[in-house]
Amino acid sequence: MKVLVTDPILPDGIEILKKAGLEVEERTGLSPEELKEAIREADGIIIRSGTKLTAEVIEAAERLKVIARAGTGLDNVDLEAANRKGIVVMNCPGGNTNSAAEHTLAMMFALARNIPQAMTSLKAGRWERKKFMGRELMGKTLGIIGLGRIGSVVADRALGLKMHVVAYDPFVTPEQASKMGVELVSLDELYARADIITLHVPLMKETYHLINAESFAKMKEGVLLINCARGGIVDEMALYEAMKNGKVAGAALDVFEKEPPDPDHPLLKMENFVCTPHLGASTLEAQKNVALAVATQVVDFLVHGVVRNAVNMPSVSAEALKILKPYIVLAEKLGALQAQLAEGPVEEIAIEYQGEVSQLDTEPLTVALIKGLLSRALREDVNYVNAPLRARERGIKITESKTETAEDFLNLIAVRIKFKGGDNYVAGTIFGKTEPRIVQINRFRLDALPEGHMLYIHNEDRPGVIGLIGVTLGEAGLNISRMYVGQEPEKRRNVILLSVDTPPDESVVSALRNLPHVLSVKPLEL
Known part of the structure; x- marks a missing residue:
């Protein structure tokens, strides 16, 4: 069986594949057309963030059984296309946790002490000690958005620096946060209190441009912002404006919405902007961890039929x-x-x-x-x-x-x-x-196919309500593909599950909530 490796992994991983009797073909830097040709006869493929496995590429695969990501994120894999073809998709969570957390801390120190700017100045022959006055981290409030695997490690390290740590994570209980030594707060309270804000959430519909102009308006004057999570969580133009007007004293990004960013990206011209080319997982230790893990997982699956760390089965x-x-x-x-x-x-x-x-x-x-x-x-x-x-x-x-x-x-x-x-x-x-x-x-009985973009609406059971909902969605250009209604006759109330062709934006949801006799509206993704 053949394993195609299209992004670099350390030789330790390649050796594991070969020792198991697998044929290994290493081909990096492939164009989409070259990738479609190379994947055709592969039984497995190992990638990192550089390879984009689109639906078109996956469709070209004739024997592919497993897609293995040497790392965590799967933004570059069309999971739906893989599911349709019955291809197992697996990743290696945890291998780069410490690396990503430490890179966040490195960015925080770089921002607080103006290290990149001072180095550039000194190398240019200047000695500008007064210009690069920094700030201590001890006693400062660090706001962590996302208290998961990496965020919790950042919190632990920050507490060791004698920082006060507050965090926002709607999926963590106050008791769990307290065990970590972290104070759980609302997002608005985090904005108001944090001297430094760091992001550790996945990129999804709910977190796209989570940090935007409205967010910056709620933050403390002179806040520092760090994003070593995913590009797209920060609205980069809103960040640029916040840095220009002084609201944000400095920002550090390891990730960008478009990678690599355009050379004329306005943030790259800002003196108080620190950036790295997606280096969060780029340590020898992390790369060895994920190389060994991904190779072992592929061997276990292709040779022994054992599934590990699959995200879709x-x-x-x-x-x-x-x-x-x-x-x-x-x-x-x-x-x-x-x-x-x-x-x-x-x-x-x-x-x-x-x-x-x-x-x-x-x-x-x-x-x-x-x-x-x-x-x-x-x-x-x-x-x-x-x-x-x-x-x-x-x-x-x-x-x-x-x-x-x-x-x-x-x-x-x-x-x-x-x-x-x-x-x-x-x-x-x-x-x-x-x-x-x-x-x-x-208490509502219904018969609903749980699929795609949906709206969950709770309303009073009165004439015309469903019609108004349909008109509102029609005016917004949203097509209703399916509608399911459940009734609670004794209280004259309904729940409605609507399937729509495209996800409704916040303005549509708000318009629905403001309709007469509509009690609540929630967008769902199923």
């Missing part, structure tokens, strides 16, 4: 997967739905398997459900292997129960989650042999 045999796959899809959708309905960090998950599904091996289903729930917060840092561990780390209590009969269905997966201040109940089933359906949300 659980670790089960091929035979069992044929039976379990529809339920795995349903369980993950239920988890994702619960994550988006929750009004705070999840504290408990109670899962009940009813009917035929209770006779199956439900462990992969529970793992899939947890993954679906946590993926909203952790994105590529959670997969079918580490989901239970990530839940335990966050103090989430998980219980399972099984009942051989289900009242209205041959099989039913019911999930109740508890969060501070409330709980939610959702249930789903499989229609036919493969089609997942949501059949209950709290």
